Structures are given as C-alpha cells and as structure tokens.
Amino acid sequence: MAIKDFIDIADFTPAQLGGLLDRALADKKLFRQGKLPASLPHKVLAMIFEKPSLRTRVSFETAMTHLGGHAISLTQSDIGLGQREPAQDAARVLGRICDGIMARTFSHQLVVDLAGYSPRPVINGLTDYSHPCQAMADIMTGMELRGDLKEAKLVFIGDGNNVARSLAMLCALLGIEFVLACPKGYEFAAEFTAGVKARCPQARLSQTGEPLSAVKGAAIVYTDTWVSMGQEKEKARRVKDFKGFQINPHLLAGAPKDALVMHCLPAYRGYEIAEESMEAHADCIFTEAENRLHFQRSLLAVLLGEGGIE
Ligand code: CP
Ligand code: NVA
Numbered sequence: 001m002a003i004k005d006f007i008d009i010a011d012f013t014p015a016q017l018g019g020l021l022d023r024a025l026a027d028k029k030l031f032r033q034g035k036l037p038a039s040l041p042h043k044v045l046a047m048i049f050e051k052p053s054l055r056t057r058v059s060f061e062t063a064m065t066h067l068g069g070h071a072i073s074l075t076q077s078d079i080g081l082g083q084r085e086p087a088q089d090a091a092r093v094l095g096r097i098c099d100g101i102m103a104r105t106f107s108h109q110l111v112v113d114l115a116g117y118s119p120r121p122v123i124n125g126l127t128d129y130s131h132p133c134q135a136m137a138d139i140m141t142g143m144e145l146r147g148d149l150k151e152a153k154l155v156f157i158g159d160g161n162n163v164a165r166s167l168a169m170l171c172a173l174l175g176i177e178f179v180l181a182c183p184k185g186y187e188f189a190a191e192f193t194a195g196v197k198a199r200c201p202q203a204r205l206s207q208t209g210e211p212l213s214a215v216k217g218a219a220i221v222y223t224d225t226w227v228s229m230g231q232e233k234e235k236a237r238r239v240k241d242f243k244g245f246q247i248n249p250h251l252l253a254g255a256p257k258d259a260l261v262m263h264c265l266p267a268y269r270g271y272e273i274a275e276e277s278m279e280a281h282a283d284c285i286f287t288e289a290e291n292r293l294h295f296q297r298s299l300l301a302v303l304l305g306e307g308g309i310e
Contacts, residue, residue, distance in 0.1 A: 002308030005115040005122045006299055009132045009169040010199060016309050017173055020299065021140050027301070028144075028294040031066070036297075038068030039305045043099040045071040047125070048081065048090075048114075050105045051229045055265060055292050056125045056133070060102050063297035069304075072098070082110070091117035100304045106230055121303040123296075128162060128230065133299070134264050135166035137291040139174065142220055144291070145260060145284060152219035153177040153204075155255075157211050157245050158272055159238075160188040163224045163264050172196045172203035179218075181211040183241045211245055215255035222262040223247050223272045239271065248274035260284045 003011060012020075030036040045064050047057060061071040081090055087110055094101050095118030103111050103122060108129035115122035124132055142149050154171055156164045160180050165188065171178035180188060187207045196203050208214050215221050226242040227235045247261060261273075261281035265288075269275045278285065302309060 002310045004120075004303070004308045006132060006303060006309070007111055007115055007122065007124045008130050009135060009166050009173065010195070012173070012309065014173045014175075017136070017170065020295075020302070020309065021136065021143060023302070024136070024140050024291075024295040024298040025144060027298045028291075031294065031297070036066070038066070039301050040064065040067035040069040040099070043067070043069035043304050044097075045069065045100045045102055045300065045304070046094045046098040047071055047073045048079070048101065048103040048105070049073065049125075050076050050081070050103075051126070053104055053125070055289050056102075056104060059292040059296055060123075060125065060300075062293055063300055066297055067301060067305075069099070069300075071102075081105075087113045088117040090114075091122075092119070094118060095120040100300065121308065123299065123303065126162060128228075130166045130169075131162045131264070132166045132170075133292060133296055134163055135170045136299075137295045138167065138222070138262055138264070138288050139170055139176075140295050141262070141284065141288045141291050142260060145287070146219060149219065150175050153179065153217055154220040154222060155179045155181060155211075155214045155218040156222045156224075157181045157214070157247055157251070158223045158242070159186050159226060159228065160192075160207070161186075161224065161228055164188070165192060167222065168192075168205060169196055169199075172200040172205055175202070177204035178206075179214045180207045181214040181245065182207065182209070183245060184209060185241065211251060212254045215251060215259070218255050218259050220260045220262055221247060221252065221255050224264050225266065225268055226272050227268075242272070246272060246274060247277050249276060252277060262288055265289055 108127035
C-alpha cells in the first residue's frame, strides 16, 4: 500500500527514497525546460508553523504555485494548535478542507498525531527530532553536483540534532558513510544509533570528537547551527562547548580539495561556519536551499496528486 505521509526518513525503503531523489532531479530538469506539468490544479496545502522559517515556507508555497495549486500559512497565533483546539480536531478539519498539511512543530509526536487524524497527506517540515525534507534536498544536491554518492563519506560537524539524525538515517539507507563530529554530550542517543543499525546492519555510522581527522576523505562536510530553534537559552553554554567544531579554512585544509561544504541554513557566521568558508562554498549551500523547492515540488506531486509513495 502506498505511504500517505512524509514524516521520517526511517519510514521508507532505500528504493522509495532513491526513487524520490531521481524523480526530483528529473523534475528539476523538466521545470527548467518549462515542461513540468502543473499537476495539482486547485489543490491547497495548509502549512502549520510553530517555529520561524524562510526556506520551508517559501519553497512549499512556491512549489504549490508551480503545480497550479495554493498554500495557506498558519502560525500558532492563528490556530492555537493544542490550545484553542486539539491537534486531532485541527488535523481532521484541515484534512477535509485542504488537500495536504505541512507542519513545522517542536514536538515530533504532534506531526505523527496530525498524520494519524488527517485523511490527507501530512509532511514534516521540521520537528525537534527530524528534518527529512532538508536531508533529501541535501543528498539531491550531492547527487547533482557529484553523481553517485554510494562510496562517499559525509561528515557532519555539529549537534547530533534533527538535521543530523535525518541525514544519518538517509545516508545509512543509501549506503553513504556518515560521521558525526561533535563535542561530548551532543552525540546521537544510543537508542537512535541502535535504530539505524537495526534498520541497516551494513550502515557505516560513527561518532568522534576529532573533527580534523574526521574530514579526511570526506566528499561532503556539513554543518548546522549550534543553537537550534527552541534552544536559545542554552546559547552561551553551546557556544563554549562547540569551540573547535567550526567549519573554517583550517578544518577544510584537512578535507579533500573538492569536498562539498553544505549548510542547511540559516547560517551563523563566526560560529558553526567562518565567513570565508561560507562564501567560498556559497554555490553548493544555496543550491541546497534551492533544491528544497525542487524536492518538495516532486514530493507534493507524488503525495497530493499520485496517491502517495509506492
Ligand atoms: N533549512 C530550513 O529549514 O530553513 P528554514 O528554517 O528557514 O525553513
Ligand atoms: N537544527 C536547526 C535547523 C534549522 C533548519 C533547528 O532546528 O533550528
């Protein structure tokens, strides 16, 4: 049976994920040739935001417009999810009036609950646990710029948080080596790494406190903010803890010259990435941002227009 929602990378097989990536790369070409069909005429996507967003909001809304549909942005002050009414009621209302829901929330369970109650597809637009659309756009970018990534190594310098988890799971499923380089206390929970290994016994997944040795042989060096949305009160401690885990020319001197440098954005220059490294690798970093649009447009076409992920 086709999968109705896009909640977490772990919900899919390597063939399904690979299929979505190939589809997004092909659709991007068609779009650029002006040949991508507007396959969602009059369809409406409800977008729920408990946290701020630039890329997620603009890419989903633009994608719906390209496909001939429309998107409605709803903030917590508009709908009071869990306060004005429970998620299970909001999900059933939106799932009847609209054709799909994209949600960015703090709690991951909330997106799972929305999907459980909505008769229409629900897409995870980032939770505290995962950010699957970001990971897909990132690997799509790597494939576009470097071709097959099967034997490649992706080194993530930073917090073992939502973006890192989605990337780690996606790399495991696609046969890409994943290394998390982070300070003590910011590693993946043992439960998560056990889950990856249970899902993919062959997964090449490791963690280290030595970023400089980790980047040796890396095809992709990746980072994300040290202070995620909702962690603002921990900023002083995190900035202290992550000292030495910055992407900068010194670190990149240890990586292959042609390594791609990625960042999911927003970037905090002078913290997780140095200004000069950010600018030197801007082309790759902003291709990732653009690919949020291309990946999600294909995802929307599949979920809202083609009955789900087979
Ligand atoms: N990378 C990303 O999800 O960006 P926004 O938070 O701006 O949506
Ligand atoms: N880890 C970051 C990702 C932002 C796209 C956060 O959750 O704020």
